[in-house]
Amino acid sequence: MAARAQGLILAVALAAGAAAGAQPAARIVSLVPALTEMLFAIGAGPQVAAVSNYDDFPPEVKTLPHVGALLDPDVERILALRPDLVITYKSQDALEAQLAGAGIKTFSYRHGNLDALFRTMHDLGAATGHPAGAAGKAEEIRQQLEAVRARVAGRGRPRVLLVFGREPQTLRQLYVSGGAGFLHEMLDIAGGTNVFGDVRRESVQPSQETLLARAPDVILEVRATRPVLGTEVGRERAVWSALPSVPAVRTGRIHFLNGDHLVVPGPRIGAVTEAFARAIHPEAFQ
Amino acid sequence: MTGPSSAVVRVDAAPQPIRLRLTFTLLGYGALALLACLVAPLVGSTPISVSRAFDRSVPFADNIDAQIFFLARMPRVLAGAVVGAALASAGVVLQALLRNPLATPFTLGISAGAALGAMLAISAGAAVALGPISSVPLASLAGAFLATALVYALATRPGRPMSTAVLLLAGVTLNSFFSALILFVQYMADFAEAYRTVRWLMGDLDVGGFGPIAGILPLVLVAFALFATLPSSLNLLSVGADIAATRGVDVARTERRAFLSAALATSAAVALAGPIGFIGIVVPHLVRLMTGADHRVVLPASALFGAAFLVGCDLVARTVLAPVEMPVGIVTAMIGGPFFLWLLVRKA
Numbered sequence: 027m028a029a030r031a032q033g034l035i036l037a038v039a040l041a042a043g044a045a046a047g048a049q050p051a052a053r054i055v056s057l058v059p060a061l062t063e064m065l066f067a068i069g070a071g072p073q074v075a076a077v078s079n080y081d082d083f084p085p086e087v088k089t090l091p092h093v094g095a096l097l098d099p100d101v102e103r104i105l106a107l108r109p110d111l112v113i114t115y116k117s118q119d120a121l122e123a124q125l126a127g128a129g130i131k132t133f134s135y136r137h138g139n140l141d142a143l144f145r146t147m148h149d150l151g152a153a154t155g156h157p158a159g160a161a162g163k164a165e166e167i168r169q170q171l172e173a174v175r176a177r178v179a180g181r182g183r184p185r186v187l188l189v190f191g192r193e194p195q196t197l198r199q200l201y202v203s204g205g206a207g208f209l210h211e212m213l214d215i216a217g218g219t220n221v222f223g224d225v226r227r228e229s230v231q232p233s234q235e236t237l238l239a240r241a242p243d244v245i246l247e248v249r250a251t252r253p254v255l256g257t258e259v260g261r262e263r264a265v266w267s268a269l270p271s272v273p274a275v276r277t278g279r280i281h282f283l284n285g286d287h288l289v290v291p292g293p294r295i296g297a298v299t300e301a302f303a304r305a306i307h308p309e310a311f312q
Numbered sequence: 313m314t315g316p317s318s319a320v321v322r323v324d325a326a327p328q329p330i331r332l333r334l335t336f337t338l339l340g341y342g343a344l345a346l347l348a349c350l351v352a353p354l355v356g357s358t359p360i361s362v363s364r365a366f367d368r369s370v371p372f373a374d375n376i377d378a379q380i381f382f383l384a385r386m387p388r389v390l391a392g393a394v395v396g397a398a399l400a401s402a403g404v405v406l407q408a409l410l411r412n413p414l415a416t417p418f419t420l421g422i423s424a425g426a427a428l429g430a431m432l433a434i435s436a437g438a439a440v441a442l443g444p445i446s447s448v449p450l451a452s453l454a455g456a457f458l459a460t461a462l463v464y465a466l467a468t469r470p471g472r473p474m475s476t477a478v479l480l481l482a483g484v485t486l487n488s489f490f491s492a493l494i495l496f497v498q499y500m501a502d503f504a505e506a507y508r509t510v511r512w513l514m515g516d517l518d519v520g521g522f523g524p525i526a527g528i529l530p531l532v533l534v535a536f537a538l539f540a541t542l543p544s545s546l547n548l549l550s551v552g553a554d555i556a557a558t559r560g561v562d563v564a565r566t567e568r569r570a571f572l573s574a575a576l577a578t579s580a581a582v583a584l585a586g587p588i589g590f591i592g593i594v595v596p597h598l599v600r601l602m603t604g605a606d607h608r609v610v611l612p613a614s615a616l617f618g619a620a621f622l623v624g625c626d627l628v629a630r631t632v633l634a635p636v637e638m639p640v641g642i643v644t645a646m647i648g649g650p651f652f653l654w655l656l657v658r659k660a
Contacts, residue, residue, distance in 0.1 A: 193447075195447065198516070233357070235358055236357055237384075252437045270379065
């Protein structure tokens with residue numbers, strides 16, 4: 027008897043899930059900050075019911091419930107919010123299975139390059155009932171990127187080292203962009219040649235020797251979490267003088283860009299690409 | 313039991329050849345270490361011209377070969393030699409002190425304390441420095457000293473010799489305790505920092521110049537000065553504390569000295585390069601298999617062989633996947649493990 031009742035409930039739940047799949051999601055929980063930004067950018071902001079612990083943009087998300095993140099999603103709270111769509115990371119298999127069991131659809135996100143970003147935006151528009159909003163936003167970003175590309179066209183393409191992690195005050199534990207991923211592609215649009223472009227990985231940990239050998243003309247240090255400000259700029263810049271033959275060190279072309287938006291593959295990449303271009307080709311923006 | 317005691321008997325029965333054996337062993341292992349340190353800077357991910365590296369007519373600021381040789385490779389080779397020697401010697405001393413062939417420099421919780429310090433510094437993004445020592449090595453030294461003090465306090469009672477059983481148990485327990493705290497810090501850190509902490513645990517000899525090596529060198533030198541006073545006492549101590557005492561060894565003093573010197577060497581090595589595994593256990597055993605168990609030979613030979621071994625492993629680590637690097641701790645285990653097993657099987 028109990029088993030039959032359970033089966034009935036499951037069937038109803040599945041039917042409800044299937045029915046929900048036919049129409050756009052009305053209550054969305056997003057565990058991926060980049061996609062939360064996209065939702066608001068394409069006009070699906072009012073449908074967002076909760077976000078991840080790492081979300082802080084746009085400002086509207088600050089008042090929404092925060093329900094965990096990649097490693098620690100709060101399944102109970104997510105279920106209690108009764109969403110009809112949960113945006114998850116591709117690796118959150120267990121969570122996706124649990125949500126499927128509750129008849130809740132998931133939108134699996136896999137981190138990738140710029141093409142993947144536009145594809146994600148398109149799919150997100152379709153899933154949330156904002157295909158036009160998504161297409162419009164994608165076009166706007168494409169135009170921003172093209173504007174940057176046009177701005178630096180015909181200029182030299184300096185060899186750039188794009189750093190996104192380093193132990194403060196030393197050149198140890200360096201993480202730089204390899205020749206894959208959205209940061210590498212944005213660097214390319216911004217008119218720079220990635221010195222590690224031949225290494226087909228998103229992140230490379232170069233030794234001092236490789237840094238000397240690759241001899242970048244410009245060093246861009248992206249600081250997502252701990253900004254380099256005031257007197258620190260001089261101190262952190264001086265760290266690089268340990269490698270005196272590197273052209274960027276000799277000419278002082280070492281730039282620090284602060285802000286966590288710099289490493290988010292979301293709707294703000296146009297502005298970030300322009301920031302890269304301004305650092306690499308300041309003369310093009312005078 | 314038969315291994316160490318037969319070594320003692322051999323030493324007692326034939327006191328004369330030891331000087332000769334020591335000379336030959338040190339010459340052999342010294343030559344190996346020297347060779348490793350001379351060859352390693354010549355090889356790397358980038359081909360360089362050695363003659364151009366030493367060409368004084370080109371200004372240093374323009375001489376990339378010289379910079380790669382002197383700024384990138386020499387500090388690494390030196391760091392490898394210092395860390396390899398320190399970890400291997402600490403392993404020898406702790407195996408004798410604890411009378412346990414499985415003891416390593418990381419058994420007593422000192423490296424876990426160092427790791428906890430490093431994790432905290434990485435996740436806090438601290439940017440304080442003490443001379444050439446930057447925040448992460450500094451915090452890891454502090455953690456190592458804290459762990460040393462804790463283990464020491466637990467294992468000693470006023471007026472009584474140190475209890476090696478308590479020392480071992482306290483060390484192992486402290487290891488687990490610190491590991492839990494490390495996991496907690498990693499769990500609370502954001503992605504990038506959590507990954508950096510994991511990377512730190514794999515060990516890294518790209519120390520970024522001579523400064524950091526110079527910073528920890530005084531600690532290593534003090535440790536080695538203490539090591540130099542130990543071998544004869546360790547020979548007797550590894551048979552048993554009672555036997556050592558009847559032969560005139562000041563057991564309490566020797567044990568204290570052995571513990572503190574090994575702790576100091578471990579702290580310095582881990583602060584500089586992270587907890588590079590396998591050296592502290594494989595090198596002492598390899599050397600014992602080749603030279604016998606007399607600590608007067610084993611200790612200096614292990615220091616030299618440890619230096620050569622780590623410099624060699626780092627050479628592999630920085631060239632095999634070039635331009636990407638392999639963490640050196642992975643190489644030490646992948647080379648050291650099979651080599652050790654092969655020697656073990658061949659001898660047996």
